Amino acid sequence: MVYYIRFLKTPRLQKQKTGTLSASALICITTDLGDAFLAQDEDLVVTLRLAGNRKAVCQGPLQWQGGKRELPVALGPLTSSFVRQLMIMEITLRDSQTVGSDSLLNQREIPLVISGWSAPFGGPQSDVAEKIVERRFSVNQTVHLSIWEETGNSIARHIWDAAVASVMYLQQLIAGDQISSNTALSTLLQSERRSPLHVIELGSGCGIVGIALAELLPQCSVLLTDLPEVEEIVSKNIAAAQPARSSDLQYRPLEWEEELPNDLFKPPTVDLILVSDCTYNADSLPALVSVLSRLVKLSPHALILVALKRRHESESIFFNLMKSAGLESLSTDRMNLPSQYDECDEIELHCYGR
Numbered sequence: 001m002v003y004y005i006r007f008l009k010t011p012r013l014q015k016q017k018t019g020t021l022s023a024s025a026l027i028c029i030t031t032d033l034g035d036a037f038l039a040q041d042e043d044l045v046v047t048l049r050l051a052g053n054r055k056a057v058c059q060g061p062l063q064w065q066g067g068k069r070e071l072p073v074a075l076g077p078l079t080s081s082f083v084r085q086l087m088i089m090e091i092t093l094r095d096s097q098t099v100g101s102d103s104l105l106n107q108r109e110i111p112l113v114i115s116g117w118s119a120p121f122g123g124p125q126s127d128v129a130e131k132i133v134e135r136r137f138s139v140n141q142t143v144h145l146s147i148w149e150e151t152g153n154s155i156a157r158h159i160w161d162a163a164v165a166s167v168m169y170l171q172q173l174i175a176g177d178q179i180s181s182n183t184a185l186s187t188l189l190q191s192e193r194r195s196p197l198h199v200i201e202l203g204s205g206c207g208i209v210g211i212a213l214a215e216l217l218p219q220c221s222v223l224l225t226d227l228p229e230v231e232e233i234v235s236k237n238i239a240a241a242q243p244a245r246s247s248d249l250q251y252r253p254l255e256w257e258e259e260l261p262n263d264l265f266k267p268p269t270v271d272l273i274l275v276s277d278c279t280y281n282a283d284s285l286p287a288l289v290s291v292l293s294r295l296v297k298l299s300p301h302a303l304i305l306v307a308l309k310r311r312h313e314s315e316s317i318f319f320n321l322m323k324s325a326g327l328e329s330l331s332t333d334r335m336n337l338p339s340q341y342d343e344c345d346e347i348e349l350h351c352y353g354r
Ligand SMILES: C[S@@+](CC[C@H](N)C(=O)[O-])C[C@H]1O[C@@H](n2cnc3c(N)ncnc32)[C@H](O)[C@@H]1O
Pocket: 155, 156, 157, 158, 159, 160, 161, 162, 163, 202, 203, 204, 205, 206, 207, 208, 225, 226, 227, 230, 254, 255, 256, 257, 275, 276, 277, 278, 280, 284, 287
């Protein structure tokens, strides 16, 4: 599993006894679920940059020690010329290939620790950065994703590992890499299309998967859906997105237990349904499968792409429920994410159709 740099306390300016200013924060390095901390030591670099032109103001080394649950960060003193200027704190691995973003270009380049960029702070409005963190991913030579997550413990407002693998998988299929025996999905994702591709994502969280698809594929209309609690963060990510030619992104709340609204999408059919890391809670699986089944009744030709990381035994009822709903498994592919001590972690990508 990959680990994520999280701000336990977002960056802030602090006045020292000497009257000078320094920037401080408190971070941890944890899993998507927040249930374990990175157990190996890692050398990190912390950099303060001006928000406007990304000029480095101050930089220093930082060491994460395995076994710890948090790490204080302090940089300074700041020279007076930078006081009251908006800044961003960036924390990356010292030896990573991160040059302004983490690479999702191929499995060998994904870093074990995903870097974090803070919201701007230190300007005339506020000395403390908002409680969000930006992830920056290079998906191919031209698509560079910017996705904001919350720093708190919400399940919905974070990026999960299966989403990282889904983005890589979709990128490779769109690039024409022979990574799957499933020609139906590869054909659907061809960029030369006669008509627009209509996609819905269920349980989109911050929206990284659907946003990546809309940025990678021209003529692709993506509707992100989740519970109302994600609206603010997903809207921020949609606003920052740069969809490909004739592609677009929208968000609508959609609770799996409720009726599907009649006007969910126009035209009233979809070609592809995306689901990433939504099978971790066995209690919600009947509702998830029921909404998938209802969507496929409306769009009998739709394909469903479900990305998941096996977290516990109970998740396997998902496959039985899909079978009982008449949803046929067309293919299963696997992507590896890095894990500690040079091991890797497997994400499964299941494609279904009727
Ligand atoms: C583990 S998160 C995955 C988020 C995102 N897909 C990702 O991979 O980063 C699971 C998502 O499913 C959503 N979810 C759970 N139960 C739901 C329900 N009954 N209706 C709609 N969304 C639900 C949660 O709000 C959450 O955003």
